[in-house]
Amino acid sequence: MASNGPDSGAPAPPPAPPPAPAAGAPVAIVTGANSGIGLAVCVALARAGYTVYGGMRATASAAELLAAAAAAAVDPPGAVHVVRMDVGNDRSVATAVAAVLAATGDRVDVAVANAGYGKRVTVEGVPLSDYQSMMNVNFFGALRLVQACVPSMRRRRSGRVLGVSSVIGLVAFPFFGAYAASKFAMEGLWESSHAEYKALGVHFILMEPGPVATPMAHRPPGPWSPPDELVPVWDAYAAQFMAEFFSIAHTPDACADAFVRAVSDPAPALRYMTHPPSEGMLRTKVADLDGKGVAATTLALLATAKPGGGSTPPPAEADRAEQ
Numbered sequence: 001m002a003s004n005g006p007d008s009g010a011p012a013p014p015p016a017p018p019p020a021p022a023a024g025a026p027v028a029i030v031t032g033a034n035s036g037i038g039l040a041v042c043v044a045l046a047r048a049g050y051t052v053y054g055g056m057r058a059t060a061s062a063a064e065l066l067a068a069a070a071a072a073a074v075d076p077p078g079a080v081h082v083v084r085m086d087v088g089n090d091r092s093v094a095t096a097v098a099a100v101l102a103a104t105g106d107r108v109d110v111a112v113a114n115a116g117y118g119k120r121v122t123v124e125g126v127p128l129s130d131y132q133s134m135m136n137v138n139f140f141g142a143l144r145l146v147q148a149c150v151p152s153m154r155r156r157r158s159g160r161v162l163g164v165s166s167v168i169g170l171v172a173f174p175f176f177g178a179y180a181a182s183k184f185a186m187e188g189l190w191e192s193s194h195a196e197y198k199a200l201g202v203h204f205i206l207m208e209p210g211p212v213a214t215p216m217a218h219r220p221p222g223p224w225s226p227p228d229e230l231v232p233v234w235d236a237y238a239a240q241f242m243a244e245f246f247s248i249a250h251t252p253d254a255c256a257d258a259f260v261r262a263v264s265d266p267a268p269a270l271r272y273m274t275h276p277p278s279e280g281m282l283r284t285k286v287a288d289l290d291g292k293g294v295a296a297t298t299l300a301l302l303a304t305a306k307p308g309g310g311s312t313p314p315p316a317e318a319d320r321a322e323q
Contacts, residue, residue, distance in 0.1 A: 032115030087141030210275025
């Protein structure tokens with residue numbers, strides 16, 4: 001788990017300076033690059049011509065990323081580099097981004113705030129420190145990357161800042177309140193910053209994946225249990241809805257294609273949905289000013305997962321079932 005605070009523990013030895021980018025190549029920084037969406041985005045951007053600096057807490061985890069880049073026949077070879085970056089630590093992010101900017105001549109064209117994690121929780125029985133840790137990584141980790149990269153983009157009047165939110169960043173699923181809170185916070189910051197920086201040539205873009213087949217999809221809950229009254233629906237929800245939800249998951253590579261569109265569009269949108277089957281559920285929030293549609297949708301998720309209940313409709317069908 002990332003360090004929970006601005007600067008904790010003894011300072012690590014300074015890493016080796018990252019290599020300079022290929023001549024004329026645009027530059028991207030991606031956090032959480034050791035697996036899943038982050039790894040796929042690094043490879044996809046490199047194939048699109050970027051020199052990519054993939055951030056990860058433990059550079060010992062770099063082998064999978066570098067192997068994936070090699071297998072994808074990235075041209076030029078060596079367009080993907082690994083930098084040590086713990087997004088939960090102020091100094092680690094500032095140091096890593098400063099090293100990249102020194103290597104690139106104060107240039108970063110794309111910053112992707114991807115690092116994050118989620119677990120099932122309830123508001124009872126879970127230490128506050130677990131909520132704080134998730135917010136520190138998922139939200140403040142993204143903000144640390146923004147604060148380190150945006151000044152360079154502003155000076156150059158060019159750049160795109162991609163925040164990896166989620167469908168749960170628009171519609172909070174039951175028992176994912178902590179994760180949803182961190183993504184709601186990201187959504188608010190990005191929406192505000194999108195308006196503030198667009199005229200300066202810096203575009204804040206929200207990426208909203210649906211279910212993606214990554215290790216996080218199978219992360220077990222922490223060492224806590226819900227109150228006895230919630231145990232039946234907690235168990236049924238995990239066994240029914242979540243299993244079926246992830247049965248329609250798309251791959252990290254398919255998800256990464258949307259990131260390439262977001263950095264390539266001449267007039268980038270604020271939001272990019274990466275999973276069409278989830279769009280029916282998301283429309284209840286996007287076009288729902290008073291919240292009634294969202295309340296009906298989230299209640300329907302639990303109603304269909306009650307013990308002894310039938311199968312759960314896919315997310316795109318849940319809203320129609322209530323109409």
